[in-house]
Amino acid sequence: MTPARRPTLADVAKAVGVSAKTVSRVLNEDGPSSAETRKRVLAAVAELGFQPNLMARSIRVGGPDTTVGLVVPDLSNPFFGAVASGIEEVVDDRGLMLLMGSSQDDPGREHTLTQTFLARRVSVLMVVPSVGADHTHLKAPRAAGMPVVFIDRPGSGLTTDTVVSSNRAGARTGVARLIAGGHRRIGFVGDLPTRLYTRRERMAGYREALAEGGLPYDRRLVASAHHPEGSAEATARLLALPDPPTALLAGNNFMTLGVISELARAGRKDIAVVAFDDLPMAESLQPGLTVIAQDPKTLGVSAGRIALRRMDGDRSRAQTLTIPTRLIPRGSGELPALNGVRSGV
The missing domain is CATH 3.40.50.2300 (Response regulator)
Structure with a gap:
């Protein structure tokens, strides 16, 4: 099955009937555009599911394969800090930078964060799911080849790699x-x-x-x-x-x-x-x-290794890996x- 193609700036421009440069001006807010044009562009972006590359203005080369997005419930919890340390240990060898955000265990905030990371064209998306969150919106990026890994808790609405404790x-x-x-x-x-x-x-x-x-x-x-x-x-x-x-x-x-x-x-x-x-x-x-x-560090290391294998072309069935606890x-x-x-x- 051919992976779904991500909508491009040109697709949005064609749908609205304007130039790609006009669409870029609207999304980057760096030039004049009428209120009506802005409204039509944003409507087309939403309808097509276009994800603008927020890093394109500062990073013109590399694109994907430069960052890993991690969403955790609470940045103050040392447990998730150790998870992040494990991920960073693995992805750093590949030249990837870890970006983190806190969902505060709120499904709406988690959705916003994941959308932001997708807009930045992260190479990998890792999520500690919030209670009640729906992850069906991640199906398209995953189908297009982006590794998505759930950590500590399974997600909902998406079958993908998951790493949990026993x-x-x-x-x-x-x-x-x-x-x-x-x-x-x-x-x-x-x-x-x-x-x-x-x-x-x-x-x-x-x-x-x-x-x-x-x-x-x-x-x-x-x-x-x-x-x-x-x-x-x-x-x-x-x-x-x-x-x-x-x-x-x-x-x-x-x-x-x-x-x-x-x-x-x-x-x-x-x-x-x-x-x-x-x-x-x-x-x-x-x-x-x-x-x-x-x-927790092994949770992160394991998640990082799975993600890198997916980046390298592993298309095997999604797995759930359980890390043992000890008394x-x-x-x-x-x-x-x-x-x-x-x-x-």
């Missing part, structure tokens, strides 16, 4: 560790929204471990939050239950910050904790923090249950 297996291993310590009331502090792929997978692993351990699932032991302050409040609510948990699984690094902050504030050194994602200086806490460690015991997850006595009594 979220479900990691959570199952962490909860099994707590069960082995005698815990029978194990809480889960997860991030919002609950539709988030990583949240769903880790929750599934939590429930599977409970079932394998012969323990019932109690929805009262599940709390959700969107930031460390919220997870601290969620932890306080769980500990205030009439029959509170004796152990907690923290759903990600931001959730963990709130959990350990609340436990420290309340002086609760008896609550066992296993955290999903490692934290800087986690081993320096008292006790050290037991974690299910992801490998790092440091003490907090090994705290034993209090011989069946309710925590907090």
Whole structure:
């Protein structure tokens, strides 16, 4: 099947009935044009799906193969910084520059960012999908040969290469560790929204471990939050239950910050904790923090290598690559249950 041809400046000019130079003046805002002409040009651009090359004014050679666009939910999260570092390590050897933008986990903002990167004619587009985002608009660029890679979470509406962590297996291993310590009331502090792929997978692993351990699932032991302050409040609510948990699984690094902050504030050194994602200086806490460690740099490296293979002509079927997690015991997850006595009594 012949890849779809990208609309050109000449196509827009022909559709409007003006010269290519006139279209260029409208798009670059560098010359006179009537309001009516501008309106017709922009309408044709939208109808044809034309992506103006925003770099053409400063880079006249090279075109594609000069930049990689990466959309992440949160530039302040060290996890995504490590992912970006892995990508950069791979693509730098090819002479590619990494450009990043934050979607703030908003589908509309993500769409705008991806369109901006496409307009800049990036060589590769990598996206950590937002909850609720639709990626059907990326079908045409992908069909035209642009590598599109989803990282950390699968996308929606587009079958393409995806690199994720073993979220479900990691959570199952962490909860099994707590069960082995005698815990029978194990809480889960997860991030919002609950539709988030990583949240769903880790929750599934939590429930599977409970079932394998012969323990019932109690929805009262599940709390959700969107930031460390919220997870601290969620932890306080769980500990205030009439029959509170004796152990907690923290759903990600931001959730963990709130959990350990609340436990420290309340002086609760008896609550066992296993955290999903490692934290800087986690081993320096008292006790050290037991974690299910992801490998964000390997996520990035793997995504970068897949993208370069696609650039080099690999047209094999899209793949989903799962990067293993590993349990790092440091003490907090090994705290034993209090011989069946309710925590907090």
